[in-house]
Amino acid sequence: MFDSIDISLVDWSRGQFALTAMFHWLFVPLTIGLSFIVAFMHSIYVKSGDEAWKKITKFWMKLFGINFAIGVSTGIILEFEFGTNWSNYSWFVGDIFGAPLAIEGILAFFMESTFVAIMFFGWNKVSKRFHLASSWLTAFGASLSALWILVANAWMQHPVGTLFNPDTARNEMINFWDVIFSEMAVNKFLHTVTSGFLLASVFVIGVSAWFLLHKREVLFAGRSTVVASVFGVIAGVATIFTGDASARIVAREQPIKFAAMEALYEGQSHAPLVAIGAMKSDTSQESYTRENFIFKIEIPNALSYMVFLTPNGFVPGIGDLVYGNREQGIMAYEEKIERGAVAIQTLKELKRARERDDEVTYQALREKFHDPEWLDTYYRYFGYGYYQNREIGELVPNVKMSFYAFHIMVILGIHFLILSGLALWLSLKNRWGRHKWLLWVAIMTIPLPWIASEAGWVVTEMGRQPWVVYELLPTLSAVTRLHPGAVQVTFWIFLATFTALFIAEIKIIVTQIKKGPGGQ
Numbered sequence: 453m454f455d456s457i458d459i460s461l462v463d464w465s466r467g468q469f470a471l472t473a474m475f476h477w478l479f480v481p482l483t484i485g486l487s488f489i490v491a492f493m494h495s496i497y498v499k500s501g502d503e504a505w506k507k508i509t510k511f512w513m514k515l516f517g518i519n520f521a522i523g524v525s526t527g528i529i530l531e532f533e534f535g536t537n538w539s540n541y542s543w544f545v546g547d548i549f550g551a552p553l554a555i556e557g558i559l560a561f562f563m564e565s566t567f568v569a570i571m572f573f574g575w576n577k578v579s580k581r582f583h584l585a586s587s588w589l590t591a592f593g594a595s596l597s598a599l600w601i602l603v604a605n606a607w608m609q610h611p612v613g614t615l616f617n618p619d620t621a622r623n624e625m626i627n628f629w630d631v632i633f634s635e636m637a638v639n640k641f642l643h644t645v646t647s648g649f650l651l652a653s654v655f656v657i658g659v660s661a662w663f664l665l666h667k668r669e670v671l672f673a674g675r676s677t678v679v680a681s682v683f684g685v686i687a688g689v690a691t692i693f694t695g696d697a698s699a700r701i702v703a704r705e706q707p708i709k710f711a712a713m714e715a716l717y718e719g720q721s722h723a724p725l726v727a728i729g730a731m732k733s734d735t736s737q738e739s740y741t742r743e744n745f746i747f748k749i750e751i752p753n754a755l756s757y758m759v760f761l762t763p764n765g766f767v768p769g770i771g772d773l774v775y776g777n778r779e780q781g782i783m784a785y786e787e788k789i790e791r792g793a794v795a796i797q798t799l800k801e802l803k804r805a806r807e808r809d810d811e812v813t814y815q816a817l818r819e820k821f822h823d824p825e826w827l828d829t830y831y832r833y834f835g836y837g838y839y840q841n842r843e844i845g846e847l848v849p850n851v852k853m854s855f856y857a858f859h860i861m862v863i864l865g866i867h868f869l870i871l872s873g874l875a876l877w878l879s880l881k882n883r884w885g886r887h888k889w890l891l892w893v894a895i896m897t898i899p900l901p902w903i904a905s906e907a908g909w910v911v912t913e914m915g916r917q918p919w920v921v922y923e924l925l926p927t928l929s930a931v932t933r934l935h936p937g938a939v940q941v942t943f944w945i946f947l948a949t950f951t952a953l954f955i956a957e958i959k960i961i962v963t964q965i966k967k968g969p970g971g972q
Contacts, residue, residue: 455898457928464939465537465931468946470913472530474906479957481905483943484598484645485652486516487591489683494587496679498580501587501634508672510575511969512656513587517572520594522957524565526950537939541920541930547624548614548631549604554601562736564593598648599641608921609912610705616831618802618821618875623924636701638847643694646687647865647908651901653684657875659965661894662884670745672819672969677754678879684872691865696758702915703759703767707920709915712854714755715744719777725754728859744851779846785836785844792837794829830932849917857910864904871897 467619472531485744490513527747534542542549570578570586602971607613613630616624625631657680663673711717714726729748753763767780794884798817805814820826839847871894878884916922920930 455887461936462931464927464936464943468532468943471946472533472609476526476530477906478902479519481648481651482519482655484594484648487594489652489656489680490516491587491591493679494584498584504671507969508675513875514964518957518960522953532916535842536928539932540718544925545623545921546608549624552600552604556597561597564590564597570581578779598644602641602644603632603637604874606634606640607631609916611921611924613821615669616821618799618818639694639698639701640936641931642935643698646690646694649687650691651682651870651905653680653872654746654901656680657900658754658894661891665891669968677875677884681876688869688872700759707768708773709849712849712851712915713858714910715851715855716769717771719766719772721756721766722763723755723767724750724752727751746965775877788833788836789839791830792833792835793840797835835919835926838926846918849915853885854911854915857907860906861904868901
């Protein structure tokens with residue numbers, strides 16, 4: 453069914469979108485987190501009237517502004533790519549995916565961009581309270597902007613609140629609130645925002661540590677550290693709780709992704725959690741169904757407990773999901789492919805009946821797409837039908853990439869929480885600046901939250917493969933029919949442009965940090 457598709461086109465289109473998304477995500481979490489830290493510092497200044505807090509607020513506000521400006525440019529390009537590179541996807545689900553994006557642009561982005569101007573240029577021009585309100589509204593606008601993007605992404609991971617229209621071959625939204633308040637969407641938003649707070653906290657702690665190490669702006673650095681470390685501890689704990697909830701949702705709604713995250717090949721009750729491990733380089737066709745570790749350290753029963761809150765729960769492995777497990781009620785991929793093929797064939801027959809004006813056949817077939825039992829039995833597996841006569845292993849995500857990305861994210865997240873806790877405890881005892889080795893650790897930690905954040909998105913997006921919309925639309929069917937050369941050219945143009953922007957931001961931010969709050 454994919455015979456007419458140029459695989460290189462799909463690979464380059466995926467590569468270009470991944471490039472744009474990952475560059476964009478270098479800026480988004482810092483924007484989300486730093487906006488609230490700035491608003492909180494601004495509140496302290498307005499309440500206390502202490503000019504030192506004004507200087508602190510203006511310094512971090514300037515760094516926020518630099519990051520915000522560059523993040524906007526990459527985000528705009530990302531949204532255009534849905535139409536240029538993924539037009540089949542846009543056609544198939546545009547009625548659902550377009551609504552959150554439109555709201556993000558009309559409501560959240562305009563709110564954010566309006567009040568950010570007042571936040572930056574309102575000093576001594578508007579009242580202190582209105583100026584403070586603009587800082588908070590900018591912060592809430594940044595999170596609202598993220599909310600609508602994450603709602604759209606969550607729908608791709610777990611499509612709800614929609615109905616397939618056989619007349620147009622498109623999915624249409626039937627319940628806006630189901631889409632917004634799905635468990636996947638709510639948790640994804642909370643986890644992403646709290647991790648953004650944690651990233652910004654580590655950034656502020658690290659930069660403040662640099663000032664303390666150089667014995668510059670000690671009061672500024674100390675106060676900044678206290679605020680950031682409080683945010684870091686709260687956000688770190690919240691990120692762990694939302695991450696734990698996310699794992700249970702993924703285990704239920706995307707079990708193959710969950711199995712890949714833990715490289716679990718054979719399902720079991722009392723399943724252990726791999727705390728750390730190294731995997732073999734195995735490229736054989738059956739590598740996704742057998743043990744593939746060089747070594748691993750496990751926590752007994754932890755995986756079953758994570759998913760079911762009891763060690764007795766059965767966690768399906770990759771082999772169970774691919775080949776089925778009747779004892780556990782797990783359907784094999786082969787059967788899903790057969791059912792999906794029935795749904796696709798029914799849609800083709802409906803189209804042919806309409807073309808030849810066979811109203812009786814057309815109406816009979818059309819009724820199937822409104823029958824809940826038929827939809828649950830066949831249309832639910834629509835996307836699998838595209839994998840007739842293809843290797844079944846293509847339906848398994850990249851296990852090694854999912855496993856390593858997930859564990860990197862978790863290990864680094866724990867490190868950030870410990871660092872924030874230490875910074876808060878020692879700052880309150882007025883001993884944070886006395887431990888040079890800890891200051892160096894804080895400085896060296898600055899880039900790590902971005903690695904953890906990107907790793908989280910690798911798990912989310914690579915773990916969903918081969919689907920663009922889980923179980924409904926494969927990536928191979930979502931691309932625009934372009935010449936691969938056109939995508940290659942834009943890929944290298946974007947790579948050069950984004951790299952230049954990234955280098956420029958780092959240079960500007962480093963320059964501002966070296967100037968310090970006194971050099972404004």
